[in-house]
Amino acid sequence: MPKLREVCHHIRSKxxxxxxxxxxxxxxxxxxxxxYRDCEELSPALFHRLYGVDPSLVKRIPVDSLxxxxxxxxxxxxxxxxVERDMHSGQQYVRLLDIELxx
Amino acid sequence: xxxQGNVKVLVPCGSLGSGVRESEIEYGLAKGAHVIAxxxxxxxxxxxxxxxxxxxxxRGAVKRDLGILLRAHARTGIPIIVGTAGQAGGDLNVDWTRxxxxxxxxxxxxxxxxxxxxxxxxKGSLKAFNRQGRVRPLPPLGALEDSTIDACEHIVxxxxxxxxxxxxxxxxxxxxxGRATDTAVLASYPIWKGAPWAASWHxxxxxxxxxxxxxxxxxxxxVLLTIDEAGFEVEPLSATNRCTPHSVSKxxxxxxxxxxxxxxxxxxxxxxGAAYAPLGERSVRVEGAQWIVQPYTMKLEGAAAGDxxxxxxxxxxxxxxxxxxxxxxxxxxxxxxxxxxxxxxAEELGxxxxxxxxxxxxxxTGDVPVNxxxxxxxxxxxxxxxxxxxxxxxxxxxxxxxxxxxPVVMNKELPSYGFAFSPADVPRGQVxxxxxxxxxxxxxxxxxxxxVWLDTHxxxxxx
Numbered sequence: 284m285p286k287l288r289e290v291c292h293h294i295r296s297k298x299x300x301x302x303x304x305x306x307x308x309x310x311x312x313x314x315x316x317x318x319y320r321d322c323e324e325l326s327p328a329l330f331h332r333l334y335g336v337d338p339s340l341v342k343r344i345p346v347d348s349l350x351x352x353x354x355x356x357x358x359x360x361x362x363x364x365x366v367e368r369d370m371h372s373g374q375q376y377v378r379l380l381d382i383e384l385x386x
Numbered sequence: 387x388x389x390q391g392n393v394k395v396l397v398p399c400g401s402l403g404s405g406v407r408e409s410e411i412e413y414g415l416a417k418g419a420h421v422i423a424x425x426x427x428x429x430x431x432x433x434x435x436x437x438x439x440x441x442x443x444x445r446g447a448v449k450r451d452l453g454i455l456l457r458a459h460a461r462t463g464i465p466i467i468v469g470t471a472g473q474a475g476g477d478l479n480v481d482w483t484r485x486x487x488x489x490x491x492x493x494x495x496x497x498x499x500x501x502x503x504x505x506x507x508x509k510g511s512l513k514a515f516n517r518q519g520r521v522r523p524l525p526p527l528g529a530l531e532d533s534t535i536d537a538c539e540h541i542v543x544x545x546x547x548x549x550x551x552x553x554x555x556x557x558x559x560x561x562x563x564g565r566a567t568d569t570a571v572l573a574s575y576p577i578w579k580g581a582p583w584a585a586s587w588h589x590x591x592x593x594x595x596x597x598x599x600x601x602x603x604x605x606x607x608x609v610l611l612t613i614d615e616a617g618f619e620v621e622p623l624s625a626t627n628r629c630t631p632h633s634v635s636k637x638x639x640x641x642x643x644x645x646x647x648x649x650x651x652x653x654x655x656x657x658x659g660a661a662y663a664p665l666g667e668r669s670v671r672v673e674g675a676q677w678i679v680q681p682y683t684m685k686l687e688g689a690a691a692g693d694x695x696x697x698x699x700x701x702x703x704x705x706x707x708x709x710x711x712x713x714x715x716x717x718x719x720x721x722x723x724x725x726x727x728x729x730x731x732a733e734e735l736g737x738x739x740x741x742x743x744x745x746x747x748x749x750x751t752g753d754v755p756v757n758x759x760x761x762x763x764x765x766x767x768x769x770x771x772x773x774x775x776x777x778x779x780x781x782x783x784x785x786x787x788x789x790x791x792x793p794v795v796m797n798k799e800l801p802s803y804g805f806a807f808s809p810a811d812v813p814r815g816q817v818x819x820x821x822x823x824x825x826x827x828x829x830x831x832x833x834x835x836x837x838v839w840l841d842t843h844x845x846x847x848x849x
Contacts, residue, residue, distance in 0.1 A: 297640070297641050298430060298641060299641050299642055299643040300429060300641075300643070300823070301429050301433070301687075301820035301823070302524075302526060302527065302820070302823045303643045305639075305641070305642065305643050307639050337526070340525055340526055342643060342644065344644060344645060344646065346638075346639065346645055346646075348635060348662075349632070349635060349636055349639070351636075351639060351645075353639060353643075353644075353645055355643035355644065357525065357526035361819055361820050361821075362429075362432060362433070362819075362820060363432040363433050363434070363817070363818055363819050363820065364817065364819050365692070365693065365695075365739060365741075365771050365817050366739075366741060366752075368743065368749060368750050368751070368752055369750055370431075370432055371430060371431075374750045377750075378751070
């Protein structure tokens with residue numbers, strides 16, 4: 284079973300305003316993009332498990348022209364609070380790298 | 387007003403103070419730029435800049451960049467538009483930028499007509515808007531409470547293009563805007579000149595971070611936008627860089643939760659049908675975006691200043707600690723809480739918080755790693771949070787010996803971990819947090835904005 288990192292050439296995360304995180308999955312070519320764009324493994328439930336986010340607020344937006352799947356979700360706490368550990372959310376993507384997808 | 391030919395917007399950098407290149411300005415002017423427009427900040431670096439009214443970029447760097455732009459204006463007469471002045475665009479941030487501008491105007495011996503746009507909001511009127519039902523929350527937040535408004539140090543409303551257009555219409559040579567959407571700052575001049583709204587907003591979004599939309603974002607600082615009746619073109623200002631359809635369209639993803647729909651004051655930019663095509667060797671032509679007019683709203687940003695923090699940092703290479711970092715973290719944290727409670731009387735202490743961030747282990751996530759081999763070393767950052775700086779310092783002082791010597795094995799000689807500094811504690815100031823994610827419905831895009839004109843001797847007249 285391939286891991287997410289093996290079917291993407293680039294994966295990144297960043298704040299999208301102080302209350303949201305956005306993750307961009309740049310798939311390795313059209314074939315892999317089509318295959319995994321709608322896959323069940325990258326479900327709102329996964330984001331609930333990894334980031335504690337309300338599944339109903341997870342947005343999943345395919346961008347066909349770029350072979351990118353964009354997934355955006357609210358931060359667990361607003362940017363910069365007392366227990367902030369990743370001000371720009373730039374490291375949040377790492378938890379996704381080893382998610383296993385169907386072969 | 388119908389558009390005559392095209393409008394060329396010189397975007398000199400991603401943020402004023404980040405490093406404008408004179409050679410790039412020359413290039414853009416030689417290409418016939420009609421205006422220079424840039425933002426000077428964003429929320430990305432956190433709420434401190436709005437809460438304190440401070441710039442993130444250094445004063446010298448902002449003055450240098452603004453000086454280059456002003457000299458270009460002095461030579462050519464084209465206007466300069468700056469938005470989100472001083473990083474956060476609050477009134478203090480605008481005034482900080484105004485003072486730099488006035489210093490430059492004197493040094494250069496020029497006399498531009500200067501408009502300042504203030505978009506900071508008074509708490510009383512926001513509460514009144516809220517009572518009138520004109521304030522709406524955006525997810526994930528709920529309805530706005532008066533107490534949330536009161537908790538904020540400063541609150542700004544994000545301007546659209548209209549205040550900038552009003553300043554240009556009244557003859558401004560230099561516009562220094564408070565908080566505005568990045569896009570509005572760049573879209574305002576073309577819209578004033580009669581360019582299509584969709585192409586203007588789309589061009590503004592693509593160029594909001596300067597050369598970030600180019601193939602090599604590290605080569606050069608700015609881009610040139612050319613907006614016409616059918617769409618727009620984007621070209622790097624650095625002669626050695628290129629824009630490609632991929633590099634340009636990719637920018638729609640950047641720091642944006644939805645790459646197809648951009649909510650702006652007065653409308654939604656819908657780029658679902660946009661097409662990006664190469665143009666020559668270095669440029670990209672873009673067509674097909676739609677501007678969907680919506681009831682006019684302005685987004686609010688509010689920054690609160692909370693409790694105070696004091697830090698201590700140690701490095702640990704002791705193998706006995708590294709063999710079970712999770713257990714060491716839990717026992718040390720318990721010991722520090724207990725030590726603090728024993729050292730400082732409860733009535734003085736009040737609510738407090740201690741957190742240990744195990745750098746090299748799990749500091750970024752705070753989760754509990756399992757089946758992970760021991761690291762070579764870890765850095766342990768202690769963050770003590772309390773309602774005053776003195777109290778946060780006192781907690782750090784109380785914790786100091788335990789943090790420094792806490793053993794894995796009791797009844798042995800105490801270890802000494804590697805403090806990074808002496809004194810070991812670093813008072814770091816307050817915690818700053820964004821509190822608002824709400825929009826206000828307004829009938830008139832100028833009603834929440836104050837325009838002030840400066841004459842070149844620095845005296846102020848309200849419009």
